[in-house]
Amino acid sequence: MRYAETGFNLEIDLTRGNIERVPTDPRDTAHYLGGLGTNARLMWDRVPPEVEPFSPENLLVFGTGLLAGTPAPGSNRTIVSSISPQTRLFAFSMMGGFWGPELKHAGYDKVVLRGKSPRLVYLWIHDDKVELREAEHFRGLGTLETAELIRQELGQPLAQVASIGLAGENRVFFASIEQGRSSASRQGLGAIMGDKNLKAIAVRGTKDLYIARPAEFMAHCNAALAYIEHREKNPITNVMPIMAGLGSPQEMRVHDEQWHTENFVWGNARHRRKGFWTKDIAAKWTDTMEQMRTRLLSCHNCPLKCGAAISVDTRICSYMMKCFSKLTYTMGAMSDLEFGLKIAQKATEHGVDAFSAPQTMAFAIELHEAGILTDADMAGWPPDPEGRFYWLLDHIVRREGIGDVLADGTHWAAERIGKGAMAYAHNNIKKHEQLPLKLGMLNPIYFLMYSTGEKINITQIEGNFPQQPFETRAEREAFVKDWEHVPDERFKQWFVEWEQRGEKSIPNYPPVDATCEIVHWQEMLHYIDDSVGLCAGLSSFPYKPPYHLHNLPSIISSGAGLDLDEAGLAHVIRRIRTLVRATNIRRGMRRKDDKPPEDHWKKRFPELEAKLLDRYYAFKGWNADGIPTRATLHELGLDFVAEELTRRGILKDDAAAASAPGASALATTRSAP
Amino acid sequence: MRRADGKTVKTIKIDVAKCNGCRACEVICAAFHAKPQYSSTNPARSRIRVIRDQVADLYLPVYAGEYTAAECAGRDKYVIDGREYEECAFCRASCPSRDVFKEPDSDLPLKCDMCESDPTLAEPLCVKWCLADALVFEEREVEVDKAAAIDDVDLGLRALAHVHGWQKVKDALSRLGGAGNEG
Ligand code: SF4
Ligand code: SF4
Ligand code: SF4
Numbered sequence: 093m094r095y096a097e098t099g100f101n102l103e104i105d106l107t108r109g110n111i112e113r114v115p116t117d118p119r120d121t122a123h124y125l126g127g128l129g130t131n132a133r134l135m136w137d138r139v140p141p142e143v144e145p146f147s148p149e150n151l152l153v154f155g156t157g158l159l160a161g162t163p164a165p166g167s168n169r170t171i172v173s174s175i176s177p178q179t180r181l182f183a184f185s186m187m188g189g190f191w192g193p194e195l196k197h198a199g200y201d202k203v204v205l206r207g208k209s210p211r212l213v214y215l216w217i218h219d220d221k222v223e224l225r226e227a228e229h230f231r232g233l234g235t236l237e238t239a240e241l242i243r244q245e246l247g248q249p250l251a252q253v254a255s256i257g258l259a260g261e262n263r264v265f266f267a268s269i270e271q272g273r274s275s276a277s278r279q280g281l282g283a284i285m286g287d288k289n290l291k292a293i294a295v296r297g298t299k300d301l302y303i304a305r306p307a308e309f310m311a312h313c314n315a316a317l318a319y320i321e322h323r324e325k326n327p328i329t330n331v332m333p334i335m336a337g338l339g340s341p342q343e344m345r346v347h348d349e350q351w352h353t354e355n356f357v358w359g360n361a362r363h364r365r366k367g368f369w370t371k372d373i374a375a376k377w378t379d380t381m382e383q384m385r386t387r388l389l390s391c392h393n394c395p396l397k398c399g400a401a402i403s404v405d406t407r408i409c410s411y412m413m414k415c416f417s418k419l420t421y422t423m424g425a426m427s428d429l430e431f432g433l434k435i436a437q438k439a440t441e442h443g444v445d446a447f448s449a450p451q452t453m454a455f456a457i458e459l460h461e462a463g464i465l466t467d468a469d470m471a472g473w474p475p476d477p478e479g480r481f482y483w484l485l486d487h488i489v490r491r492e493g494i495g496d497v498l499a500d501g502t503h504w505a506a507e508r509i510g511k512g513a514m515a516y517a518h519n520n521i522k523k524h525e526q527l528p529l530k531l532g533m534l535n536p537i538y539f540l541m542y543s544t545g546e547k548i549n550i551t552q553i554e555g556n557f558p559q560q561p562f563e564t565r566a567e568r569e570a571f572v573k574d575w576e577h578v579p580d581e582r583f584k585q586w587f588v589e590w591e592q593r594g595e596k597s598i599p600n601y602p603p604v605d606a607t608c609e610i611v612h613w614q615e616m617l618h619y620i621d622d623s624v625g626l627c628a629g630l631s632s633f634p635y636k637p638p639y640h641l642h643n644l645p646s647i648i649s650s651g652a653g654l655d656l657d658e659a660g661l662a663h664v665i666r667r668i669r670t671l672v673r674a675t676n677i678r679r680g681m682r683r684k685d686d687k688p689p690e691d692h693w694k695k696r697f698p699e700l701e702a703k704l705l706d707r708y709y710a711f712k713g714w715n716a717d718g719i720p721t722r723a724t725l726h727e728l729g730l731d732f733v734a735e736e737l738t739r740r741g742i743l744k745d746d747a748a749a750a751s752a753p754g755a756s757a758l759a760t761t762r763s764a765p
Numbered sequence: 766m767r768r769a770d771g772k773t774v775k776t777i778k779i780d781v782a783k784c785n786g787c788r789a790c791e792v793i794c795a796a797f798h799a800k801p802q803y804s805s806t807n808p809a810r811s812r813i814r815v816i817r818d819q820v821a822d823l824y825l826p827v828y829a830g831e832y833t834a835a836e837c838a839g840r841d842k843y844v845i846d847g848r849e850y851e852e853c854a855f856c857r858a859s860c861p862s863r864d865v866f867k868e869p870d871s872d873l874p875l876k877c878d879m880c881e882s883d884p885t886l887a888e889p890l891c892v893k894w895c896l897a898d899a900l901v902f903e904e905r906e907v908e909v910d911k912a913a914a915i916d917d918v919d920l921g922l923r924a925l926a927h928v929h930g931w932q933k934v935k936d937a938l939s940r941l942g943g944a945g946n947e948g
Contacts, residue, residue, distance in 0.1 A: 163796045163806050165789070190788070197807060240820055249818070249851075272819055273786075298809035298869035303796075306803035310796070321896055386822045390787035395896035397785040401822045408846060409822040 094118065095304035096159050096652035097126055097201045102222060104215065106288050107148055107207030111222050116201065122654060122664075123729065126158030126201060128184050128622035129668040131173040134204065135182055136671055136733070141679045145177040145280075146263065146287045154195070154203040154254070154293065157625015159651050161193035161301050161392075163313050165320065165638075168192055168392035169625035175679075176279040178265040178448075178501050179522045179548060182675045185281050186552070187254070188391040188627055189274030194252040197297030209289035212261075216246060217295045227291035232258055234441025235270035236411055242294050255292035256282045257443030258489040263287050264499040266448035266525070270440060273389055273399050273412050277445040278549050279524060280501075304653030312647045316630070316638040320395055328635055330562045330571065338637060339396035339629040343418045344388055347378040352416075358423035360454035360502070361519040361528035365423075377429040384433050396629055404437045411437045416527075417446035423528075424450030425481040435481055442489040448501055448525040453484040455502045455516055456494065464511045469494045501525065519689050522681075524548045526689060534599040534693040535560075539701060540611040540708050542688035544718075546672055547618070555614040555632045556640075557583070561590035561597070577640040579613055586610070599697050604704055608711040617641070619665045624648055667728040670713070670720050674733045677742060683709075683718040719743065775879045776903045777828065777892060783899040784824040788815055790891035790900060797880060797890050809869045812877040813891050816855065821848045826891075826900065829866040830857035832874035832924045837862075861927075874924045 103112040116130075124130045131153045143149045152174045159167040170192035176183035195203065198217050214227040230238045239253035252271070259267035260282030267282030268275045276282075303309050320338060327336035332351050334341040350369035357364050386409060388397035401409035413436060421439065422432025439449055457480060459465040471493070473483040487495025497505045502517035502525055519526050521542060527550055537557065538550070545553035556577055562568050565588065572584040586606045591597045602610060617632035617640075624644075631639040639647065645656045656664065686705060709716060713724030722743055725734040737743035791808035798812070799805045808814075812829040823845065837860070840852040859866035859874035866875045880889040887893075888902040925934045 161806070163792050163803075193808075197809065236820075298807065300799070300805040300807040300810075302805045303803060306801065310803045317894065317896065324896070387782075387824070388785055390785040390897075392787065393789045393792045394787055395785075395789065397787075397897070401819070403822075407820055409820055412819070 093302065094121075094653075095302045096162050097121060097156075098196060098199050098299075098301070100200050101202040101204055102200045102217065104203065104205045104224070105207045106205060106209040106213070106224075106290060109209070109224055111224070113200070113222075121158065121652065124668055124671075125623040125648070125652075125664060127155050127160070127169065127171040127625050128157075128173070128619065128672070129664070130202070130623075131155040131171055131184065132182070132668055132671045132675060134202075135173055135175075136675050138206075139175060143175060145175045145180060145284060148206065148208040148288075150175050150206075150284060150287075152205040152281070152284050152288060152290075154191075154205075156192040156195055156201055157621075157623060159648065160625030161196035162303060162651050163310065163393065164626065164647060164651065165313060165316050166391070166394040166396070166627040166630040167625050168394065169621065169627060170195070170276070171622050171625075172269060172276040172281045174281055174284045176281070176524075177263070177283050178280045178504070179524050181522060181548075181679055181681060182546070182672060183279035183281060184547060184622065184672075185269075185276040185278045186622055186628075187269065187271055187274045187276040188394075189252070189271045190392045191252040191254050191271050191274075191293075191295060192625060193392045194295045194297050196301050197299050198295050199297065199299050203293060205288060205290065208287065212289050212291050214242060214255075214292040214294060215290065216242075216251075217293065217297075218246075218248070218251075219296070219298055230291050231261065234258075235268075235443045236272060236441060238292055239270075239272060239294075242292055246294065248294070248296050251294045251296045253292050253294045255443075256285050256290075257441050259283075259442045259444045259499075260286035261291070262489060262491045262499065264444060264489060264491070265501045265504065266445040266452070268443045268445050270443050273391055274414070275440075275443075278447070278547075280445075282443050303651055305650040308646065308650035312643060312650070315643075317395070319638040320630070323636070323638075324395075328571075330567050331558070331635065335559075335635065338634045340398040340415050340627075340633070342398065343415050344381075344385060344398065344400035344413065347374070347381060349377065349419065350374075352419055353423060356419075356423065356528045357530045358454075358528055359426060360424070360451050360458050360516060361526075361530065362454075362458065363426070364530075365426075373428075380429045380433065384430075391627065394627060394630070396627075398629060402433055402437065404434050411440045413440075420446050420450045420528075421481065424454040425477045427478050427481075431478050431481075435478075435485065438482070439485060442485065444485075444489065447527070449485070449488070450481070451519065451525045451528065452488070452498050452502050452505070453481050455505070456484055456498055458516055459509065459513055462512075462516070464509060464513050464516075465494065518691050521545075521687075521689060522548050522685055526550065526692075530691060531693050533695045534697055534701070536599055536602065536604070536607045536700070536704055537610055539599075539688060539693075540607060540704055541614070542692065543686040543705065544611075544708065545615065546676060547622075551633070552618055552628065553615055555617055555628070556635060556637070557610050557614055558587065558635065561587070561592050563592060575636065576642065577636060579609075579641055582606070583610065583613070599695070599700055604700075604707050605711075607704060608708045611708065612711060613641075615669070616662065616665050619669050620644055620648075620661070623665070623668060663728070666713075667730065670724060670728055670730060671733065673712075673714065673718075674720055674725070674730070674737065677719050678737065678740065681718075683716070686718055771906050771908050774905050774907050775889075776905070777889065778901040778903060779826050780899050780901065781825055783897045784815065784826060785897050785899075786815060786817055786824040787897075789894040789896075790826060791815060793890045793894040794877075794880075807869070810875065812866070812875050814865065818848070818850075821846060823848075825855065827855060827857050828877040829859060829875045830877070832859045832876060832927075834861070834923070834927045836860050859924075872928055 157169045212227045213224045235255045235257040238255045254271040263283040265280045268277040385400045387401045389399040390397045399414040404410045503523040506513035506517040541553045645661045791811035794811040796806040816825040843850045892900045892902045
């Protein structure tokens with residue numbers, strides 16, 4: 093009997109059209125949970141580093157989190173994994189919505205796709221009946237349009253559909269996989285799906301999903317709901333409105349955008365727009381949002397409603413929006429909200445990432461202004477910025493003319509364009525576009541998160557520890573009073589002592605060792621979420637969430653029938669984290685790649701930064717080049733990884749590194765997987 | 766708390782505009798009615814179903830009503846904001862013409878029982894789990910004509926009989942007789 097998970101994966105060979113239902117090993121659940129954890133193990137075992145992103149040997153894995161589909165509020169995540177065309181590293185992008193729970197109810201934990209279909213097809217999963225179906229008649233159609241037509245074609249209004257648009261079909265490096273309420277947007281997984289000639293995966297499931305210890309599990313679910321209700325009524329003070337509550341940033345509800353519009357740097361992350369947020373703009377934008385937003389929408393089994401139905405044409409809901417896509421097009425084009433909401437509809441149908449796409453378009457405009465791209469490159473584009481954005485979007489998703497170059501994202505486009513264009517691709521980590529933020533003083537916590545986070549997306553690493561200290565000590569003391577979430581009392585102390593100015597302020601405070609622990613804690617929570625399928629919006633992302641290190645072991649264990657305590661869960665997560673690291677190390681990633689965008693902070697401190705990396709690597713059990721040591725791998729039961737890295741000449745003698753201080757601090761004795 | 770000459774009418778007021786489409790109501794209803802309780806969940810077994818049409822921005826929670834042995838002679842077909850819905854799209858009956866409000870494996874009918882349990886819950890669970898307040902519980906007392914009320918067991922048996930035939934049901938009852946097994 094399997095609990096919370098189904099114990100079966102679907103293995104699809106698209107080249108041969110072969111479909112298999114494969115039982116999984118329950119020991120893998122104990123060692124890697126599900127979602128990201130088991131995806132990482134599959135990718136390590138089956139995708140050697142020689143495999144190119146656009147190769148039939150590359151896998152595309154849709155892995156539901158271990159708890160996805162259970163009654164735990166917000167347990168609805170699917171982690172999509174592959175090798176990213178943009179970073180050429182292991183990609184794991186997460187989507188919420190309704191698709192994951194539906195797959196579980198159909199009787200599968202993962203869909204593992206390999207090969208490449210000779211024709212455009214879609215996968216239809218209806219409980220035990222699974223088939224590949226013709227999709228040539230959907231070629232070029234939008235993501236939501238396709239989903240709707242598939243539901244009609246199948247006569248299955250309740251089917252959940254994840255699909256790609258033109259961008260995915262044309263292998264745009266920042267193509268997304270769209271699922272209506274949610275999407276897997278980052279790192280170009282839509283392009284991998286397009287390369288495999290897979291237009292969509294539609295699912296309908298009607299089977300039971302079992303809970304191992306119902307009384308214990310339901311007590312947690314009810315407590316989480318009650319806590320959410322409490323937090324909705326009692327927002328955190330001292331922080332900006334979108335950080336005060338739970339969930340993803342509440343961009344669909346909150347109208348005051350002064351902070352983002354004036355403090356983020358827009359266009360291609362180049363322009364601060366101080367004084368932008370006037371009364372007139374506030375009124376106009378509020379009006380636009382109120383008129384175009386027809387409803388706030390939640391993901392499966394979650395009360396937070398972070399998304400919204402947006403209406404831009406005659407249809408009542410043209411698409412569903414969430415989070416910062418509200419601002420990225422608007423501010424990338426230096427335009428207004430109505431433009432932003434309208435172009436986002438086209439972009440969602442084409443299926444592109446709402447961070448990378450507008451930044452790449454603004455990048456093209458800047459290159460043109462700088463004379464690096466010429467009028468000949470842009471032949472036929474309109475004079476106004478809005479028109480240019482539409483023109484660029486269209487050319488990118490079709491890979492027409494200059495669009496073919498831009499479709500590879502700012503880094504690869506700059507490389508192809510030359511003539512100094514690389515200086516304009518300045519907002520990337522590991523070749524992937526980031527939040528449009530440029531700041532003054534280096535923040536040591538963010539330095540480590542930006543540099544070492546392998547999700548390569550800051551919002552998927554940051555979280556429970558406040559982004560900056562509150563003004564007064566009294567405010568900080570009030571904040572830590574009911575801060576039960578921290579792993580240890582010391583974290584409260586670090587926050588209380590943290591000042592906005594003076595000796596105990598950034599970059600020298602929190603101290604290096606404290607910084608390592610804070611970053612490790614925040615990252616660990618994200619890895620838990622990505623493995624068990626809980627939404628970060630109820631766990632790793634907001635301040636004081638319902639799920640945290642102290643209740644998660646019991647929630648996971650009672651749901652899935654495991655026996656994890658805090659140390660046990662930390663150990664499993666460390667194993668997953670280390671395996672992800674090793675996968676990228678095997679693909680060539682090293683310390684040299686662990687760095688923030690060069691101009692992210694004006695004031696940099698090379699010595700401090702080196703020390704931060706040294707200590708953090710040691711804390712993680714990695715050597716000075718960021719490679720997990722043999723001792724760490726052994727301790728985590730990853731000897732097979734050590735053997736492979738040794739065989740490839742990556743792991744050499746690391747006797748010295750084996751005594752890394754962090755390794756022993758985190759050590760627990762466990763049996764090897 | 767039933768009185769001899771009256772009964773409590775339990776109403777759930779559905780404010781469609783407040784529904785955010787989360788399906789928490791379906792998840793908890795199915796889990797509550799699982800045997801053993803909460804040992805599994807499956808929205809396909811839920812006694813509330815959120816009819817969802819993303820494009821039309823339509824989210825309509827519908828409660829499972831009576832089982833009907835025969836499908837309706839006349840059907841209804843709604844057109845809302847220019848979009849045409851399939852026949853009987855918004856019906857709450859468990860009926861032979863479609864697979865809504867039926868156990869997915871046995872086809873037995875599902876009916877909302879207001880989370881009947883001992884001790885009685887303060888409010889039905891779909892209401893409790895709907896933090897959006899799209900579902901609000903109300904109770905009031907009314908007079909009833911006792912003879913007209915159909916007993917739940919009676920109803921269940923009729924449904925079983927419709928699916929499997931009276932003879933099979935009678936056989937099954939005599940096999941089970943006296944076992945006292947609730948499983
Ligand atoms: S918190 Fe928001 S994004 Fe997360 S599951 Fe709930 S509705 Fe979805
Ligand atoms: S729980 Fe409430 S908001 Fe969620 S789908 Fe049900 S009725 Fe709608
Ligand atoms: S009242 Fe109870 S039985 Fe009826 S639909 Fe709601 S949860 Fe289900």
